[in-house]
């Protein structure tokens with residue numbers, strides 16, 4: 001039995017190992033990385049080592065990739081194919097390469113991104129397609145790429161893009177969609193406004209051929225209001241052409257005069273105002289956080305709070321007597337704990353009009369100063385001591401005695417020279433005394449304060 005098994009196993013090993021695990025002669029294989037960059041390849045080298053997780057075939061002359069090109073590479077995570085001549089990809093190119101996380105197809109000659117290109121790449125996080133000749137992105141292209149974080153389409157010739165295919169549930173991690181330097185003139189702004197907030201924040205649209213109009217301006221106006229970096233970083237590259245005339249292009253983030261007739265507030269269906277505030281409260285204190293948002297309180301709103309320690313709080317979810325949520329959205333914490341500190345986010349929802357608005361409150365719960373009794377006691381003691389000193393001052397200071405016409409020379413200059421409010425209050429006659437004794441004083445002071453001495457002399 002055993003003797004029959006061995007040759008079979010050996011045969012299998014011989015068949016798999018040498019063919020799959022050797023490094024193609026033109027490439028460099030280091031640990032799990034295979035680099036065939038700048039080697040003049042016009043075809044994929046076969047076989048490619050199945051163990052590699054990074055494959056670099058950039059700067060070559062590949063013009064086409066056939067079905068299942070990477071099917072024997074189940075561990076492939078990074079595939080770099082920038083700077084080739086790829087103009088299209090065969091059906092199922094990435095079949096069985098579902099470990100891919102990073103795919104670089106930039107600086108090629110792709111013209112259409114077909115629906116099937118990236119099928120099955122549900123782990124893909126970064127997709128680089130910039131600097132191709134892409135004019136069209138088919139509607140289903142990004143469907144199923146649910147791990148996507150960043151997609152780069154800039155420097156192409158895209159005229160329209162399937163924004164509607166990107167949704168909160170389909171692409172929960174997408175934070176960058178670069179569509180800058182393309183040829184989009186009119187966007188489906190309703191679809192753009194419906195993009196998940198994270199995608200809107202990371203949507204690059206500068207250097208396109210946008211046509212100036214109110215619906216466009218209103219979207220950018222709101223993004224600007226929210227302070228998105230995508231706009232701040234490329235303020236001057238955000239241009240649009242007046243009446244579609246490419247020669248008359250304006251930097252619309254800088255010059256908004258053209259849009260004076262636009263009603264940006266009304267054009268936008270979702271109020272996005274986020275009001276920020278800070279609240280300080282001592283531990284055990286009662287705190288009320290109101291949820292005043294841009295939504296009018298005259299309509300029927302429902303409120304949800306997201307709290308750092310208790311998660312979502314709605315009117316129905318409260319079973320804690322220390323917290324209440326009023327119908328007007330105000331959240332009350334009866335006895336704040338240090339653990340209650342953090343960012344509270346209230347969402348006001350107008351269900352009829354499908355509008356949301358949020359308000360953020362940063363609550364800081366301060367511990368009362370430690371050993372508060374002692375502090376109070378010390379303060380009290382301090383007061384008493386101060387009082388005693390004041391009394392001593394009042395009744396025992398030389399000022400008092402000076403009133404009894406027994407002036408002591410050293411005291412008088414001090415009172416006059418530094419007439420602090422306290423001394424003048426306590427010794428109202430000191431000044432007069434000083435004037436009376438002026439000649440004596442000058443003689444006394446001169447050796448010490450030569451600069452002032454002249455003044456004194458002039459005065460007297």
Ligand SMILES: *[C@@H]1O[C@H](CO)[C@@H](O)[C@H](O)[C@H]1NC(C)=O
Nearest residue numbers: 068070071072074095096097
């Ligand atoms: C793809 O992978 C599956 C399972 O991992 C395997 O059964 C199938 O044969 C592979 N297909 C190809 C074309 O290698």
Ligand SMILES: *[C@@H]1O[C@H](CO)[C@@H](O)[C@H](O)[C@H]1NC(C)=O
Nearest residue numbers: 155156180181182183207237
């Ligand atoms: C703007 O896009 C054009 C191509 O559409 C490109 O040649 C140019 O370099 C881009 N400019 C900037 C500043 O990105």
Ligand SMILES: *[C@@H]1O[C@H](CO)[C@@H](O)[C@H](O)[C@H]1NC(C)=O
Nearest residue numbers: 242256257258259260261262
């Ligand atoms: C704005 O409206 C005024 C009057 O309604 C009109 O004269 C003007 O041309 C409009 N401006 C633009 C840029 O459309």
Ligand SMILES: *[C@@H]1O[C@H](CO)[C@@H](O)[C@H](O)[C@H]1NC(C)=O
Nearest residue numbers: 310316317318319320321322
């Ligand atoms: C509130 O109710 C949830 C379940 O509905 C329970 O898990 C939680 O412990 C309750 N909290 C308090 C403070 O009673």
Ligand SMILES: *[C@@H]1O[C@H](CO)[C@@H](O)[C@H](O)[C@H]1NC(C)=O
Nearest residue numbers: 290291292326327328329330
């Ligand atoms: C909401 O209602 C509570 C209780 O009636 C009240 O104390 C609070 O001031 C109200 N908040 C606002 C913003 O009107």
Ligand SMILES: *[C@@H]1O[C@H](CO)[C@@H](O)[C@H](O)[C@H]1NC(C)=O
Nearest residue numbers: 283309336337338339340367
């Ligand atoms: C704060 O929370 C931690 C764990 O959640 C708990 O161990 C601690 O006792 C809490 N502190 C206060 C002051 O409630």
Ligand SMILES: *[C@@H]1O[C@H](CO)[C@@H](O)[C@H](O)[C@H]1NC(C)=O
Nearest residue numbers: 270304347349354355356357
């Ligand atoms: C408003 O917020 C709720 C809860 O967070 C969410 O389910 C809903 O889709 C949001 N509606 C809009 C129009 O954003």
Ligand SMILES: *[C@@H]1O[C@H](CO)[C@@H](O)[C@H](O)[C@H]1NC(C)=O
Nearest residue numbers: 278279342343361362363364
């Ligand atoms: C909230 O306020 C505290 C103290 O002022 C600060 O340290 C913290 O960074 C703030 N948090 C946020 C999210 O603004």
